[in-house]
Amino acid sequence: MFKIMSKKDRERRKQKRLQKEQQKARRQELIYKLKPLLYTFVVWFALKSIVYIPAIGNTVEPFFVSLTTHTSYWFGRLLFIPIQMHGVPYLSVNNFFMEVIMECTAYNFYLFVIVLTIFSRWPLRHKFISLGIFLAIIFVINSFRFITMGYVGSYRPDLFDLVHDYVWNILFGFLVFGIWIWREETARRDAMKKPVKN
Numbered sequence: 001m002f003k004i005m006s007k008k009d010r011e012r013r014k015q016k017r018l019q020k021e022q023q024k025a026r027r028q029e030l031i032y033k034l035k036p037l038l039y040t041f042v043v044w045f046a047l048k049s050i051v052y053i054p055a056i057g058n059t060v061e062p063f064f065v066s067l068t069t070h071t072s073y074w075f076g077r078l079l080f081i082p083i084q085m086h087g088v089p090y091l092s093v094n095n096f097f098m099e100v101i102m103e104c105t106a107y108n109f110y111l112f113v114i115v116l117t118i119f120s121r122w123p124l125r126h127k128f129i130s131l132g133i134f135l136a137i138i139f140v141i142n143s144f145r146f147i148t149m150g151y152v153g154s155y156r157p158d159l160f161d162l163v164h165d166y167v168w169n170i171l172f173g174f175l176v177f178g179i180w181i182w183r184e185e186t187a188r189r190d191a192m193k194k195p196v197k198n
Contacts, residue, residue: 005143060107069089071087081147083150094151110135110138113131116180120183
């Protein structure tokens with residue numbers, strides 16, 4: 001026995017089908033947009049693992065530690081901050097002594113943004129500009145981190161580990177993600193402005 005559907009029922013069924021198709025299209029679009037991030041995380045974890053191989057790490061670590069110690073020192077001097085370098089890897093800010101270790105060099109964020117730039121679906125010009133922005137901002141913020149950590153350590157040593165281990169890492173994560181969204185939007189807008197070739 002067949003049930004005869006009213007026009008209203010047919011319309012309702014059609015609306016439901018359209019909604020499902022729209023949801024599926026939105027999911028597929030989201031997956032397409034997030035693929036560069038997913039690929040980046042996989043390659044980034046692999047690169048981080050490679051850096052921890054002793055033969056490689058013993059070469060990479062002194063370079064990053066020395067670079068970070070020197071650049072943080074000179075960055076602080078430019079800002080007239082009471083910073084002293086006591087030979088690599090030791091710094092003091094406001095008479096609070098700190099040792100620069102590999103995890104303090106932001107090497108993992110440098111690696112992440114390089115891989116993210118490679119996998120992002122941006123034109124080559126955008127890739128170079130975005131990579132420059134990423135690297136410059138991470139460089140400046142990481143140097144600034146040592147200055148702020150020196151003041152945190154000199155005034156509130158009980159908060160040093162909390163701020164160092166959690167607050168700064170979360171801020172770096174949001175910073176990188178925010179820059180990536182901004183560059184994605186910039187690349188999308190530029191692509192829309194380009195005239196379509198016939």
